[in-house]
Amino acid sequence: MGKQTRPTRPTRKQKEEMKAWKLVPENWLVVQDTPSEMILVSKGGLKKRVIRRGA
Incomplete structure (x- = not known):
């Protein structure tokens, strides 16, 4: 796993x-x-979204 960031x-x-x-x-x-x-997270903190590149 990678390092957790803010x-x-x-x-x-x-x-x-x-x-x-x-x-x-x-x-x-x-x-x-x-x-x-x-990897994105909504400002409300309820949704997480992953945008894949070069696929």
Whole structure:
């Protein structure tokens, strides 16, 4: 397992990627960002979403 990190605000590039997936960037925080996937959690803390890259 990887190191658990604190959710952070998305960068501009991450926001553009979220918009491409039809997500509203203002409602999501980034938990983990790797070259293969980006793990997001909603600001309400109820939903978790994984965006896969290059698949």
